[in-house]
Amino acid sequence: MTDPIISFAHVGKSFPARRGTPEVTALADVDLAVPEGAILGVIGRSGAGKSTLIRLVNGLERPTSGRITVDGTDITALSEAGLREARRSIGMIFQHFNLLARRTAFENVALPLEIAGVPRREIKARVEPLLDLVGLADKRDRYPAELSGGQKQRVGIARALATRPRVLLSDEATSALDPETTNQILALLRRVNAELNLTVLLITHEMAVIKAVADRVAVLDGGRIVEEGTTFELFARPRHPTTKSFISAVAGSALPPYIAARLKAEPTPGGQALVRIVFTGDHATDPVLSRISRLLGVDVNIIQAQVDDIAGQPFGVIVIGIPNDAVTVAAVVNAVEKLSLSAEVLGHV
Incomplete structure (x- = not known):
């Protein structure tokens, strides 16, 4: 500054x-x-x-x-x-x-x-x-x-x-x-x-x-x-x-109402964990989801996604659904963070 x-x-x-x-x-x-x-x-x-x-x-x-x-x-x-x-x-x-x-x-x-x-x-x-x-x-x-x-x-x-x-x-x-x-x-x-x-x-x-x-x-x-x-x-x-x-309200990260109404803090049998991934920096355009799915053998369901430009830099937000067992969720979050991207578990549906 x-x-x-x-x-x-x-x-x-x-x-x-x-x-x-x-x-x-x-x-x-x-x-x-x-x-x-x-x-x-x-x-x-x-x-x-x-x-x-x-x-x-x-x-x-x-x-x-x-x-x-x-x-x-x-x-x-x-x-x-x-x-x-x-x-x-x-x-x-x-x-x-x-x-x-x-x-x-x-x-x-x-x-x-x-x-x-x-x-x-x-x-x-x-x-x-x-x-x-x-x-x-x-x-x-x-x-x-x-x-x-x-x-x-x-x-x-x-x-x-x-x-x-x-x-x-x-x-x-x-x-x-x-x-x-x-x-x-x-x-x-x-x-x-x-x-x-x-x-x-x-x-x-x-x-x-x-x-x-x-x-x-x-x-x-x-x-x-x-x-x-x-x-x-x-x-x-x-x-x-x-x-x-x-x-x-502007970054595409607000969950659709029908999803938000079902969101719970604790997992339910057969349900999904919702994870928000923010794409920024050098890895903003990497094929992160396909890489995670291939390496971890995890089915990924895209709930919501938006790609934007903030201050001249690429910026994307995507919310995915994955199997809600603790081991899978931890593995996905760890894989995302290794790419210097941020991942947040929003809850379970």
Whole structure:
């Protein structure tokens, strides 16, 4: 990893009790480093603390404890005037776009420059290339009501880039969009990240978004980061139950309902053991199942399988059924692990 451009050190955030409701701890002892030039995704369920975390980066919320630095500046120590200055290097895009209805696309992108007192000639020189970058040069004079959801988000991205930030924050920026438009916006974020060397911190509840765009991922659960690493690492070897549940939704590793309903912890006479094998690395394309069947003399029943690409590396998940006696199961798991692949016994049917 390169040096972090955003750093959380033992950060906590609590909201005080109000009108008889108890105090709410949104974040607890969060340590997180976002490498410069990376796209880091923070994923968690509703109420996990994602929105609070991202609002702490640009000072929209103040932490109860700990320290946050952005591009070498201690955000937690800044005055309101200092925060306003720091926010010029921190762009942000929102779930519901937050465009001004009475301003055109050009005027919405120009707004932060006008507030900063940038001369009109320079504003034009900055805004027009940004509209071209996001593919909206021909929509510069359109109002938000005349734009699609994806086009509105493109305006939001261009506006966030107007002050030439070092960091871009994305607050569920694709959750209001259809799948095709979501893919287009994520591709645009990738392009912006690559061409401008812009660090992106995005929060989402969708693992498909992480898979499509993030270099690294942090999993937030109950206000704490329970797992963090490269996207490929987490897909290949998730450890925390929350991570596993997110990944199962997009990696083809969730069992079909009719199988899951029959799954038991203990073997039954004449039944099968279900083993999940994750194919990664140099052996990802090896004929593992035929090799196991031939060497061990084991009948292998394919229950479910999917081959994918995670961060440019081959990644596959397959669930097989094999005779459920302990010796056979141990032999199959051992054979798989000798190939540097991972095998997990899910249960018995």
